[in-house]
Structures are given as C-alpha cells and as structure tokens.
Amino acid sequence: MAKKILVLPGDYIGPEIVAEAVGVLETVDARFNLDLELEYGLLGGAALDKTGVPLPPETLERARAADAILLGAVGGPKWDANERQLRPERGLLGIRSALQLFGNLRPAILYPQLAGASSLKPEVVSGLDILIVRELTGGIYFGEPRGVRTRSDGEREGFNTYVYRESEIRRIGHLAFSLARQRNRRVCSVDKANVLEVTVLWREIMDEVGSQYPDVELSHMYVDNAAMQLVRAPKQFDVLVTGNMFGDILSDAAAMLTGSIGMLPSASLDGDGRGMYEPCHGSAPDIAGRGQANPLATILSVAMMLRYTLGSPDAAAAVERAVSSVLDAGLRTPDIHAAPGQRLVSTKEMGAAVMAALQS
Ligand code: NAD
Secondary structure (H helix, E strand, O other), rough: OOOOEEEEEEOHHHHHHHHHHHHHHHHHHHOOOOOOEEEEEEHHHHHHHOOOOOOHHHHHHHHHHHEEEEEOOOHHHOOOOHHHHHHHHHHHHHHHHOOOOEEEEEEEEEOOOHHHHHOHHHHHHHHOOEEEEEEEEEEEHOOOOOOOOOOOOOEEEOOOOOOOHHHHHHHHEEEEEEHHHHHOOOOEEEHHHHHHHHHHHHHHHHHHHHOOOOOOEEEEEEEHHHHHHHHHHHOOOOOOEOOOOHHHHHHHHHHHHOHHHHHOOEEEEEOOOOOEEEOOOOOOOOHOOOOOOHHHHHHHHHHHHHHHHOOHHHHHHHHHHHHHHHHOEEEOOOHOOOOOEEEEEEEEHHEEEEEEHHHH
C-alpha cells in the first residue's frame, strides 16, 4: 500500500529547501520502489495568509491520515505582530500536540568534512555522532497550573508546574532504548534528581525501562554536568534522553558543536513510528529568496523519515552517503563555506548534486 507523505513547505526559506528535499524523496522513491504518495498542505504564515488560521482543519485532517510529514519551517516578521493564537508557531505546536508527537529526535553529527566549522577543536568533535531524544509534549512547558498572579502582599509572582506522569516517562524511555539498539547501545538519561522530585521519578522509571533492555547500557547524569560534558567531551555520548526543557537547551548546545544549523535534521515521533520531519533551523527570513539556504538539514530529515517511519534504512543510508559525497566534492552553501578550494553553490545546485549522487 502506498505510504502517504504530507509536505508542508511553510514560510520564507521553507519552500526553497523543501523543494530540494522533495526532489531527493522522489529520486529515492524511484530508486528503491518505495511507493510514496505526496500531497501538500498549508501551515504557519502561509496558512494564515490563505485561510486566516495557522493550522487549518484540512491540514490537520491530512496530517492525521499521513504516515509522515515533511515540514520546512514556519514564522517570520510578516506575522510577528499577530496575537498569540494567530502566530505561525501556534500551527506547529498544534500539529505536534494533536498528533501526540512526543519523541523529538535530534542527532548531532559532525561530518568530518566540516570539522573546521565547529566552535570546538576538531579533535574534540571530529566523528561526533550523538542522538538527543527529548520528550516533547509534557513537562514544565505544558504543566498546569501556570501563570502570573498577585500575592496577598501585592507582589506579583510567575509560576509553572513541572510534572511528568509515569506513562509519559515510560514511553520516551522505550523510544530511547529502542533507538540505542540501532546504534551503539548506550543511553544516558539526564535529570536533576538531586533537586527535583519529578526527576527522581524520571530516574526510577528509566531504571525500570532500562531493565527490559539488558543489552543497552544505562547511565544517569545531572543536567548541569551533561551541559558541561557536551562541550568538554561530547563523543562519550551515544543516546541522551531527557525531558522537554532540558532537551530544548541541551539539543541547541549540541547543535552548535556541529558548526552549522543548516546541517541539522530532526524528527518528532508518535508511539507508532509515524512522525514529522523538519530541519532544526527556522525560516531564515534574512536569506529567503536568494538561493542561499542550505537544503541539507531538510534532505537529512528525509533520511530520518526513511529510517524511522518508512522502514527503509538502505534508502536512508543512500541519502546520507549522497550528502557526504557532495561535501567530499567540495560543494558548499554560504553557511558552511570556509576554504578557498571549495565550490560555493546555491540551494538548487546543492539539491541537484545530492539527487545526482543518489542516481550514480
Ligand atoms: P533561523 O534558524 O531561521 O535563523 C538563524 C540564522 O541561521 C539566520 O542567520 C539564518 O539565515 C541562518 N540559517 C537558518 N537556516 C539556514 C539554512 N538552511 N541555511 C543557511 N542559513 C540558515 O532562526 P530565527 O532567525 O531566530 O527565526 C526566524 C523565524 O523562524 C522566526 O519567525 C522563528 O519563530 C521561526 N522558527 C521556526 C522554527 C520552525 O519552524 N521549526 C524553528 C525556529 C525558528
């Protein structure tokens, strides 16, 4: 049966990078007989302009029916003055929570060809390949009650609730352990169990889940130490699993180890392996329409889709090899352009080179 892919190009550079990623998906579909069926939808600012809301019901309906979603990026100055409910990002949050995409996967891989682009010494980061698994639909970002209130003494105070149910911890734990089985079989669970009760429970449940994966080594680390270790010796990690807020911060720090945000893919998965795939970066309004956007993060998101939702690790590896080979050939978009011997290329040229490498 055909697999349905919903394509949501989004705003500013979104359509430019998605066009190249779709080209790669179509190339790989033809080469590996994947029987993919692509359809398009509106999300974010593009949806606001056409329908007045950031997540039209039609998009949500198609998203629910799809096996996977490929997203560019949403948002930008055009809609910055909109009220909260009518901001493009609300569309993104809406789709994540409606589809219960609780598992956010953010690999931080440093291609050896780009080792010079990292802010850390090449020997510290060269060959880096870690996967951060962040819980995405719970924790302090969603906990109730929340708000700003006035105390009896007249002073205002802001408050949020950091809460995780056992079942939420268990499902992200299982996801992290099963992903570790496809990698180097090591999971490091990050918490703040010396201070926060919610993460004492987190640690207890991770131990319980870990006991069901005796072939995977489990360790625990406090979040402050994890932040330090990520910039001191990041290659010690294989899979890092953590809650929503810690994951938000650690995954951005890990992203910068790799040098360019234009290279980083991500996946957000539900419990059945369906997911939304998108680059880690935003809609980059400053370079939109100039052909300067790096499409590789979105193309590598396609590779993640092939691996995690479409069950085609061979096709995923072929896309990753194709990306590596264009970097070997010295092709660089401006964000990763460093040395004189390299060839500066446009978004389209980079996409075309990856497609050509896939066909060769
Ligand atoms: P951004 O990631 O869009 O851009 C940050 C910097 O990185 C810019 O200088 C940009 O030119 C550069 N950059 C980003 N992607 C690039 C690429 N593929 N190739 C080359 N350079 C690239 O972050 P921002 O400027 O803070 O946000 C812009 C808009 O994007 C905002 O409206 C924000 O809300 C939105 N945003 C959306 C998402 C998403 O859709 N998931 C994520 C983050 C930000």
